[in-house]
Amino acid sequence: MTLDAALPALSSLLGDRLCRSKSELDHHGQSESHFPPTPPEAVAYPETTEEVAALVKICANHGVPVIGWGAGTSLEGHALAVQGGIVVDFARMDRxxxxxxxxxxxxxxxxxxxxxxxxxxxxxxxxxxxxxxxxxxxxxxxxxxxxxxxxxxxxxxxxxxxxxxxxxxxxxxxxxxxxxxxxxxxxxxxxxxxxxxxxxxxxxxxxxxxxxQPSAISAAVCAFGEMDRAVAAVIETIQSGVPMARIEFVDAATARAVNAYSGADFPEKPHLLVEFHGSEIGVGEDAEIFRAIAEDNGAEGFEWARQTEDRTRLWKMRHEAYRAILASRPGARAIVTDVCVPISALAQAVSETQADIEASPVEAPILGHVGDGNFHAILLIDPDDTAEVHAAETLSARMAQRALRLGGTVTGEHGIGMGKLGYMAAEHGEGWQVMGSIKAALDPGNIMNPGKLVPPNNGAVG
Missing domain, CATH: 3.30.465.10 (Uridine Diphospho-n-acetylenolpyruvylglucosamine Reductase; domain 3)
Incomplete structure (x- = not known):
């Protein structure tokens, strides 16, 4: 079956909120991932749950794939219409x-x-x-x-x-x-x-x-001469029970990229960026404990950000790190890794990843939410250079395999989509087949975002 057979009913339901213009299709065929553009056949803009339900019934009757769409920033191709169909954009359901x-x-x-x-x-x-x-x-x-x-x-x-x-x-x-x-x-x-x-x-x-909303907030940034000392400070801080609100890590390459992109002046060294939430007394005590731990591990150049505007500036630079890294190599695409390991294995995971990167021709700055063992390497590639693509895929695979070996997961927060399908059996064993069985039971026609997350055609038709 095809979308054409469903179009009269969909058009009657949505009117001009069913779009098939090239610009709409192209926009909804893009993502932040390294996957090629994959435009859907149509884009729907529902405004109510009732419209979503009616749309899905029509698509189910005609075997048309249905793919949800939010902000479109997925890094593993989650929202791409790889088997055609209709993208459901929830921009008008924002109340x-x-x-x-x-x-x-x-x-x-x-x-x-x-x-x-x-x-x-x-x-x-x-x-x-x-x-x-x-x-x-x-x-x-x-x-x-x-x-x-x-x-x-x-x-x-x-x-x-x-x-x-x-x-x-x-x-x-x-x-x-x-x-x-x-x-x-x-x-x-x-x-x-x-x-x-x-x-x-x-x-x-x-x-x-x-x-x-916490009554007091304080943030800080500090540099380390070596990456492993920064990671050691993270582990010791978490194990000491200090209630961190944020504890983020960037390596020297990321600091360099952020300086160029945001006009910052971080030393080109590994950094920790931290934040504390609570009462004035509690925040002060937590900050001093962290400072002592960090200095014991060689931290230098502590800068505290107690004013709202200073904290906003600090975290804006951290949140823009991905853009900064992309801008450091104009025209490059990124394969973004996303492993998470037990906190006790973090130092080994980061150290071995850094060694792999140094032995590779691929530029790959490291950053992450290391307070919960989750970190990323941003693998910068020329998508037309097969040697770079292969090297990046090898790096990514080694990171995933290492995470599993250390008792972790291949994705701490980005999800599976299409990009991590190849690791699901290794991480979940027979559990992955159980996921496929649940999918087949709830979606026997395999219309809901097909080609993602579960084993291909696991018990489903279509």
Whole structure:
């Protein structure tokens, strides 16, 4: 079956919110990944859950693939229409439905971005803490089980999504979870859909935990002469129980790129960027403990950022590190690795990765959310240079294999999409086939974001 057979019903449902112009298709065929452009056959802009359900029913009847779309920044090709079909762009479903300040939770539509949500929450004294850096949509963050710089204190999307509204592959609408803070009632369906990357259904509403805005915040940056000393400071800090809000690492190459891109003046050495949340007294005590640990490991050039504008400038530079690294080699594309290991294995993982990079022809700055053992190497390649592409793929594979050997995972926060499919059997064993069986049960026609996450055609038709 083809989209053409479904077009009359889809056009009647959505009118001019069903787009097939070249510019729309091209825009929704791009991603931040190294995968080639893959335009869909159409783009839909629903405004209600009812429209999403009706759209999915039409597509199910005609065997048309359905791919959810948030901000479009996926790094593993999650939102590309690799088997054709229709991209469902949630940009018009971006409302805050209800803020329950006393219970510290909020109901939102999937298209709202984290920055827009926190701006709207500012007057309540609450905030949503998950910060992946990019101004991602909340629905997309849930679909990839995103985390980011604050996960070391506040957890990932898995820890902060209380409930969902989901449109299944047959058009049924279900609700998972409640606003209660705990439950022992049945399967954890919320957890099933958080991280499913749109392969089981489309998220149309989310209930999120909120946190109180801290009364005091302090941030700092410090340099180290050697990468392993910086990593040692991270491990010792975490093991000491200091409640870090953020503890980020950048290597010398990243510091150099950030200086050129943002006009900063970091020494071209490995750095830790840290932040503390709490009371004035608590923040001060935590900061002094960290400083002592860092200095014992050779830290130098401590700079504290206690004013809001100074902290904003510091974290803006960290969040722009990916762009800075890309700009350091104009015209290059990036293969972004994303391994996560137990904190005790972090030093070994980073050291062995650095040795691999030094022996490779590929430029690959390292940075990451090392407070929870998650780090990235940004592999810069000329996509037309087969030798560079092969070298980068080898580096990426060695990082993934190392992470598994050390008891970790091939992706701490970016997800699987298409890019990490080759590692799923090694990480999950028979569990990957179980994922495929769940997919086949909920989506027997294999219309929900096909070609991603699960074994190809595992029990599904089409």
């Amino acid at each position: 805050i439905i209800a803020v329950n300040a006393e219970d510290m939770d909020v109901r939102v539509q999937p298209g709202i971005t984290r920055e827009a949500l926190n701006e709207a929450l500012r007057a309540t004294g609450l905030f949503f803490p998950v910060d992946p850096g990019a101004n991602a949509s909340i629905g997309g963050m849930a679909s990839t089980r995103a985390s980011g710089t604050t996960a070391v204190r506040y957890g990932t999307m898995r820890d902060n999504v209380m409930g969902l509204e989901v449109v299944l592959a047959d058009g049924r609408v279900i609700r998972t979870g409640t606003r209660a803070r705990k439950s022992s009632s049945g399967y954890d369906l919320t957890g099933l859909f958080v991280g499913a990357e749109g392969t089981l259904g489309l998220i149309t509403e989310l209930t999120l935990k909120l946190r109180g």
